Amino acid sequence: MKKYIIRGPNKAVKGEVDISGAKNSCLPLMAASILFKKKVTLKNVPFVKDVLTMKDLLVALGSKVDFSESKKIMTINNKKNHKLVVPYNLVSTMRAGVLTMGPLLARYPNKKIQTSLGGGCSPGIRDTNWHLAGFKSLGASNNLEKGYVNLLAKKGLIGSKYKFPKVTVTGTSNLIMASTLAKGSHVIKNISIEPEVIDLINFLNNSGADIKFIGKRSIKIIGVKELLSGSHKIIGDRIEAFSYLCVGAITKGSIKVININPKFLPSELKTLKKIGYEINVNKNSIKLNTSKKLKPVNIKTGPWPEFATDCLPILIPVLTRIFGQSKIKETIFTNRFMAVPELNRMGADIKIYKNFAVINGEKKLNSADCISSDLRTTFSIILGAIAAKGSSTISRIYHGLRGYSNLQPKLKNLGIKVKMKT
Numbered sequence: 001m002k003k004y005i006i007r008g009p010n011k012a013v014k015g016e017v018d019i020s021g022a023k024n025s026c027l028p029l030m031a032a033s034i035l036f037k038k039k040v041t042l043k044n045v046p047f048v049k050d051v052l053t054m055k056d057l058l059v060a061l062g063s064k065v066d067f068s069e070s071k072k073i074m075t076i077n078n079k080k081n082h083k084l085v086v087p088y089n090l091v092s093t094m095r096a097g098v099l100t101m102g103p104l105l106a107r108y109p110n111k112k113i114q115t116s117l118g119g120g121c122s123p124g125i126r127d128t129n130w131h132l133a134g135f136k137s138l139g140a141s142n143n144l145e146k147g148y149v150n151l152l153a154k155k156g157l158i159g160s161k162y163k164f165p166k167v168t169v170t171g172t173s174n175l176i177m178a179s180t181l182a183k184g185s186h187v188i189k190n191i192s193i194e195p196e197v198i199d200l201i202n203f204l205n206n207s208g209a210d211i212k213f214i215g216k217r218s219i220k221i222i223g224v225k226e227l228l229s230g231s232h233k234i235i236g237d238r239i240e241a242f243s244y245l246c247v248g249a250i251t252k253g254s255i256k257v258i259n260i261n262p263k264f265l266p267s268e269l270k271t272l273k274k275i276g277y278e279i280n281v282n283k284n285s286i287k288l289n290t291s292k293k294l295k296p297v298n299i300k301t302g303p304w305p306e307f308a309t310d311c312l313p314i315l316i317p318v319l320t321r322i323f324g325q326s327k328i329k330e331t332i333f334t335n336r337f338m339a340v341p342e343l344n345r346m347g348a349d350i351k352i353y354k355n356f357a358v359i360n361g362e363k364k365l366n367s368a369d370c371i372s373s374d375l376r377t378t379f380s381i382i383l384g385a386i387a388a389k390g391s392s393t394i395s396r397i398y399h400g401l402r403g404y405s406n407l408q409p410k411l412k413n414l415g416i417k418v419k420m421k422t
């Protein structure tokens, strides 16, 4: 199993990082290809494990997929009919596999679609009850059989209305995809407006779908007869951008991230400014500088445009290095603090009270042998190791490679001493 060995402390890290396409945009866009009868071309595709797993999943369903890693271009052809069983071995390693439910249902509404549930990152309990309730509003029944959910809309999918009880990102994408080819129009309320969901809506609309905003979190989808082909450039990954800005933040350095729209990170950039970092933005880049005195912050996560839950584990190690007490409340998942025991083993002082963390800052961090347990936890521990004195080992680095493209080369380019060991 691959491990990273990182030598610290790294001080005042300076440099520029080219941000990859957003994983959480790419995965639903790949799933959306099932809606199309001909070729879909995706550009700026990130080379991360989850994308390769989704590729395997599409191939298992019968799509023809070509991916040029160097050109970052993927083409997906769906000339044949799909198989309608989404296998457990693929969904079990990547939760986003459930995103194939909506488009399969849209393409083959009166055939039985069997999808395995579960898997992937474990920042907490991740149900699909609202996805299924959304499909039901279109006329699709569901029942659980041998660990698989069977979906069937005997009379086809018929538009009506559905309101999500709480905001769900993949739930929104799944229901949008299911509604795209339905009869009549479907109104969906309380949707996620994460940049990745908007990216999906833009792609579908540019390829012949009819999706309109009728309120800040409400859309009306008028079903179209078919979608033939489409082409789309994936937006930059806001979580990756924030992660590298935090390499600059924790080392009190200066980092520029390019190929990222700063408007995707409103609360995150506001938080960094509040701490005292200097943030300068351009249309497609963000620069962080450390010049002033830094102070602790209190933040709460929430659906976009609030502070992203994925950025919470990344900010925590930064706050361990800032004098004073910071408080963080997580409102989305039940288990977002998995990096905390590892950071405390490095000498941090972080206390957890259910979904609340109190960070007593300006602790000196020392190296430790750590084990990563999910995607964002990996980067959190990497940040700790970058700031810590001595050589830290981070095992189960594969969690990080699920979502960070070229992780080791990008860190090395910034001058971080990082070695891979198998």
Ligand code: EPU
Pocket (backbone or CB within 6 Å): 024, 027, 095, 096, 121, 123, 124, 125, 126, 127, 128, 129, 130, 131, 132, 166, 167, 168, 169, 170, 171, 309, 310, 332, 333, 334, 375, 376, 403
């Ligand atoms: N929820 C339900 N029922 C549902 C759907 C969601 O109870 O049917 C609950 C979840 O249990 C959770 C909350 O609603 O407590 C929000 O979950 P959401 O559905 O929004 O999360 P997700 O769509 O499964 C996506 C990202 C995550 C990101 C979250 C929150 C993708 C592929 N994944 O997950 O990304 O943390 O939204 O923004 O888009 C990551 O990239 O590391 C990652 C975990």
